[in-house]
Amino acid sequence: MSDQAASAFSRRRFLNASGGAIIAPAVLTSAGSLLAQQKADSNETLKIGLIGCGGRGTGAAAQALGAEYNAKLVAMADAFDTQIENSIKNLSTQFPDRVDVKPDMKFTGLDAYQKLINSGVDVVLLASPPGFRPMHLTAAVDAGKHIFCEKPMAVDAAGYRVAQAAVEKAKQKKLNLVAGFCWRYSTSRIECYKRLHDGQIGDITSILATYYAGPVKVMPPAAGRPAGMGDVEWQVRNWYNFSWLSGDSIVEQAVHSLDKICWAMKDAPPISVIATGGRQKKAEGGNIYDHFHCAYEWEGGIICHLTNRQITGCHNEVVDNILGTKGRMVIGKGPAPFIEGEKRWRWRGEEKNMYDLEHQALFNAIRKGEVINDGDRMMSSTLIAIMGREAAYTGQKILWKDEAAGGGEKKGTNSSLAILSSQQDLAPDTLKFGDSFDPGTQPVPGMTKFV
Numbered sequence: 001m002s003d004q005a006a007s008a009f010s011r012r013r014f015l016n017a018s019g020g021a022i023i024a025p026a027v028l029t030s031a032g033s034l035l036a037q038q039k040a041d042s043n044e045t046l047k048i049g050l051i052g053c054g055g056r057g058t059g060a061a062a063q064a065l066g067a068e069y070n071a072k073l074v075a076m077a078d079a080f081d082t083q084i085e086n087s088i089k090n091l092s093t094q095f096p097d098r099v100d101v102k103p104d105m106k107f108t109g110l111d112a113y114q115k116l117i118n119s120g121v122d123v124v125l126l127a128s129p130p131g132f133r134p135m136h137l138t139a140a141v142d143a144g145k146h147i148f149c150e151k152p153m154a155v156d157a158a159g160y161r162v163a164q165a166a167v168e169k170a171k172q173k174k175l176n177l178v179a180g181f182c183w184r185y186s187t188s189r190i191e192c193y194k195r196l197h198d199g200q201i202g203d204i205t206s207i208l209a210t211y212y213a214g215p216v217k218v219m220p221p222a223a224g225r226p227a228g229m230g231d232v233e234w235q236v237r238n239w240y241n242f243s244w245l246s247g248d249s250i251v252e253q254a255v256h257s258l259d260k261i262c263w264a265m266k267d268a269p270p271i272s273v274i275a276t277g278g279r280q281k282k283a284e285g286g287n288i289y290d291h292f293h294c295a296y297e298w299e300g301g302i303i304c305h306l307t308n309r310q311i312t313g314c315h316n317e318v319v320d321n322i323l324g325t326k327g328r329m330v331i332g333k334g335p336a337p338f339i340e341g342e343k344r345w346r347w348r349g350e351e352k353n354m355y356d357l358e359h360q361a362l363f364n365a366i367r368k369g370e371v372i373n374d375g376d377r378m379m380s381s382t383l384i385a386i387m388g389r390e391a392a393y394t395g396q397k398i399l400w401k402d403e404a405a406g407g408g409e410k411k412g413t414n415s416s417l418a419i420l421s422s423q424q425d426l427a428p429d430t431l432k433f434g435d436s437f438d439p440g441t442q443p444v445p446g447m448t449k450f451v
Helices: 011-019 055-067 081-094 112-117 130-142 157-173 187-197 231-237 255-264 354-368 375-394
Strands: 046-051 071-078 106-108 123-126 146-149 177-179 204-213 272-278 291-298 302-310 317-324 327-331 338-341
Touching: 046 055, 046 112, 055 071, 055 081, 055 123, 055 354, 071 081, 071 112, 081 106, 106 112, 112 130, 123 130, 123 354, 130 146, 130 157, 146 354, 157 375, 177 354, 177 375, 187 255, 187 327, 187 354, 204 255, 255 302, 255 317, 255 375, 272 375, 291 375
Parallel strands: 046 071, 046 123, 071 106, 123 146, 146 177, 204 302
Antiparallel strands: 204 317, 272 291, 291 302, 317 327, 327 338
């Protein structure tokens, strides 16, 4: 792909401009875009556009089409045309009459997202590598689109601020914004957390959440890099292995478990976090860790642990252990969540597919003229994951906010170790596939500095 097709768009300039801007009053969208405050007629075919056509994006498109009987996938965008064609082939076998992506509605390159958003779609599915998510979310909100936004929503503090500003603008515009934190839509988990918040295990004393799995995308050897391929293209093709694109495993994958911790804690942010992490199995290239352990402290001295690992040949599990003064709740150990203690309970209802349910919620809201906005909690969980990563990377205790600066609003300096004061921006200055870009080596605790 040519540099021209890849676009010389500057993520950094975009983040700086958007992050520092005051949110303008809501602006009506164009006549060609379905407004959230208008009830969609059941006979109106909703036009879906997919940004990011890999495995997760293809899955999201399938779930969206499965959730809404009168919708068509009409536009697709990805950095690489092969991703689009593979996704269409997969989806067409499942929905032969509702995948209708014409050649001029296939957009490639790093600026493909904007072309798709401008193509007249009603609903946008955001499933690109997370480093691009703040740009894509902002553009979709600015254009007045309804949005399914896969997790995480940012990989650094600069991206967080941009995405949070987009969340606020989506509220003003009354746009539907459903987050890819799928467990929040799980039938059994909703019942679990209702019982938890009703006090069925008493007051929470601690939480241990594990996310032990194998590697998501193994970094290929440098010898496999085609001659003449620029750094940016090589890194985008292997996006999981670079923190500026994936945010590392704690932000990209284990953030699901952290989101469930936040849910248990009623989405109040923690006070601080200490953490460890590193890489046991060396890889040639990339700069991410393969394991983390974070101990977050919440108000009242409650310590919540998140521990994750991506190493082959190890014990795998994804389990949440929530301990209380009257018992414990266990989620993920076996097919049904359960409570042990004074009030024993086990989920015995029908477990519907949570991936389907989140898309059903989105399209039902559009049809009814209602509004769902998952934005605040999705951004909080994302930033708390970044906070834990930075504690492990630096070896420092990271605070949520700088109390002396009134919640992280200190001007012109960043003397505290507060995530709300962070100025971190991991991305290259420009985005062209042919560009050179050194993303840095794996962080070293005690040497890597908090930014």
